[in-house]
Amino acid sequence: MEKLTIKDIARLADVSTATVSNYLNGNYSRMSEKTRKRLSDMIRETNYVPSSVARGLATNNNKTIGVSVADITNPFTSTVLSGIYDACGKLGYTVVFTNASSDSQIEIDNVNKLKHQEVSGLIIDPVDAENAIFKTLNNDSTVMIDRQAAAVRIDSIVTDNFNAVSQFIGDMKKSGYADEDLYFISWPLQNVSTRMERYRGFKSATGITDDSHLILVDDVGDNEYFVSQIKQIMNKKRNGKVGFFTMNGRVLLHLLKAMQKLGYRYPDDVGIGSYEDLDWMEIIQPGISCIHQDSFNLGVNAVNTLVHKLQDEKTKHFVPQLIEVPTMIKKRGSY
Amino acid sequence: MEKLTIKDIARLADVSTATVSNYLNGNYSRMSEKTRKRLSDMIRETNYVPSSVARGLATNNNKTIGVSVADITNPFTSTVLSGIYDACGKLGYTVVFTNASSDSQIEIDNVNKLKHQEVSGLIIDPVDAENAIFKTLNNDSTVMIDRQAAAVRIDSIVTDNFNAVSQFIGDMKKSGYADEDLYFISWPLQNVSTRMERYRGFKSATGITDDSHLILVDDVGDNEYFVSQIKQIMNKKRNGKVGFFTMNGRVLLHLLKAMQKLGYRYPDDVGIGSYEDLDWMEIIQPGISCIHQDSFNLGVNAVNTLVHKLQDEKTKHFVPQLIEVPTMIKKRGSY
DNA sequence: CTGTTAGCGCATTCAG
């Protein structure tokens, strides 16, 4: 079970290490048909696999890409990571994984580690897209996903938040909801692009310009204030039916909890829609109408555009692009 | 923005690379107080970070641990990974990530890759704990989690499936459910240890020895047969109320879907319990009584026992152990 | 076509 080195198989095949190296790298033109066959056999017999770290040292390119995710616990994120791994595998890249647990400080540490880890490229799903650490990154070897900075200086692949919500709300309106009865529920916007874009889509579709229809929740605590706000809205007793749109699945959970506490039921007493499509949204009754995003492909997309940049030696200094991937509206019974 | 090497800072500090190396590795006794301080300053000023790949080559220990998970998309798994990353960070280890997408063949590829990646150790969350590939692994540098092989040859950290279910079912019985009215719903057991152990717990608590109370579902398709089975059971009209225990959250989803389709409601028409505690189980009404496992700590635990083995140079040839971590029962309103 | 020879960045003797 000893580790074989390039020397061993060179000796066994009675050639130089250089020839072996050439074989390993597909430079078959630099050897006779005969030795090529001999090496092929030798390597298969001995089950030899070249050391990637030695190769990394020599070439200064270890074919690994570093990934920093905001929160691996988020179902969206884990699906993205799944896509990243899949695409990396197909391209022969290894992925070293890093998780910020939604903490900007940890995110800084992670990016620093990754930078010094001598990875070939970086994929970043940022906690805070405006984090100063990202200014130290080079667009030639990194791509960002999901959340974007106000000034895009790194290629960013994001879902089409604005249009998706705008269209979804448009559908609700067609179903009879009036602008003034529609509300957008979200975690504090905090300059997070996904939240802001979705909210922007809401405002655009409803024509509401102030923030009177923006309701905030926290993901911790009892959220009594939130419940009271919902109650107040429901009590207003307008002609039309109230419609709530939640910024993501967890926010929806809070809304459902509140509705339950207040004794309201959808879609009879109120209409509901949400960003994000989680498995339980299809099961609970009635199903939640929502916006589905193809997170797996977002991950695949990210590594493809990254590796493309990595391998295009000449064309350096790419100009940062914002790539928006489409979403899909799932109409179920919640409004 | 050039890359600094050990040579550079050796030159800058006017010492040899060996001294720098000693400093880097904490061998302060091998240099004067003076040069130590100088190096300390130099390194801080230049922001120098030693190359981990070069170090890996030289020491044959790159302080990275390879992780193979069965399915990163599973909320249980992503939480475990979160714990793994956290613990690795604290110990200065890098994690290279691998995902089998529930495919045994991919799992083989992943483990092979990892083995040749020259990682210091391996953590494996297996798709198939009996996969022959695992026989090529050494217990001195790997630990398995979640699922265990029939014959444990690698340290395995698993949740206490048997006792948890046994106790949970015991609680249901105390609430008035009769043995013959209790059913265990699961994906096909397929020799998967977690499923088998949970089922064993069910059988132990109910005293049912045959498989007449084992109901299987698939995670794909309409599961019409499953629905018809549920219907049949509900139609039996015994004195007591029927109680279903589902093997995990997704199976529960199928059960809820079926109940919905058939027009039954819990806890009035039927009692429900489940393994796994997902966020929506607390929200839907009534909440689902379930068995909660501390997946994050399972990951942490795995890293700690692995690194312990890796660093204990002398005591090799550890005897494989099965470590069971406790669970917690969450009583809500579903039965 | 094939072999020799330097490094890649660092750690580790072994002398001084």
Next chain:
DNA sequence: CTGAATGCGCTAACAG
């Protein structure tokens, strides 16, 4: 206490 030399496994000129 310090430094020169050697090697980790592999690649990349450069010679032959």
